[in-house]
Amino acid sequence: MTTKTNSARPITGRFVLITTVCFFSVVIGVNLLMARLAIATLPGTEVDSAYSASLAYEKEIQAAHEQNARGWKVGVHLERQPDGNATLILDARDSAGAPLTGLVFSGQLERPTDRRADRPLHVVEDSRGSYRGTAQSVAPGQWDLVIQADGEGKRLFLSHNRVVLN
Missing domain, CATH: 1.20.5 (Single alpha-helices involved in coiled-coils or other helix-helix interfaces)
Structure with a gap:
């Protein structure tokens, strides 16, 4: 055992x-x-002070009403090139269809998920009512296209659009 x-x-x-x-x-x-x-x-905070942002909101509403009253038509074509650069072609017309000239357009491509990836668009007037812009090193994917037009010492136009670049 x-x-x-x-x-x-x-x-x-x-x-x-x-x-x-x-x-x-x-x-x-x-x-x-x-x-x-x-x-x-x-990536950081969206706004530094929510209180200050809420005070500025009334001004934004007023600016949007003024922009709608102008009745401008702004057509945009944005395309990403194989080298990673993006090209913006912008056509701006007033409510009667006449070209808008002498405006200072600026633009920015903003990543919805990471502000550090934002890319400025350098926009210049190409011909009457036509503007061109470029951005360097733009990755494919979703972007927010922000376009702003300044003239007469204030912002006259603002547009935010979600775009997908390949």
Whole structure:
């Protein structure tokens, strides 16, 4: 007759302490790593002060009413080139269909997910009522196209549009 002896180690207080410390060290280490990665990839706040933004909202509403009253028609064609540059062609007409000249158009391609990827569009007047712009190093994907026209010392036109560039 053979007898089996149980060779399993007994659970001691020291073993429980070591496994508990190792477990919480891994949990805390992963939390610290995730917090560091979250902070490093955070693009920042949308506005610095919500209160100041709410005060400016009334002015934005008034500017939108004035823009609608002008009845301008602004046609835009945006295309991404194989080299990564984007070309903007803009045609601006007043409510009667006459070309709008002498305006200072500016534009920006904004990434909806990361403000650090935003690209300015350098827009110049090409001919009567026609404007051209370019942006460098534009990645494919979704962008917000923001176009603004200034004249007479104030903003006369503002447009936000979601576009997909290939």
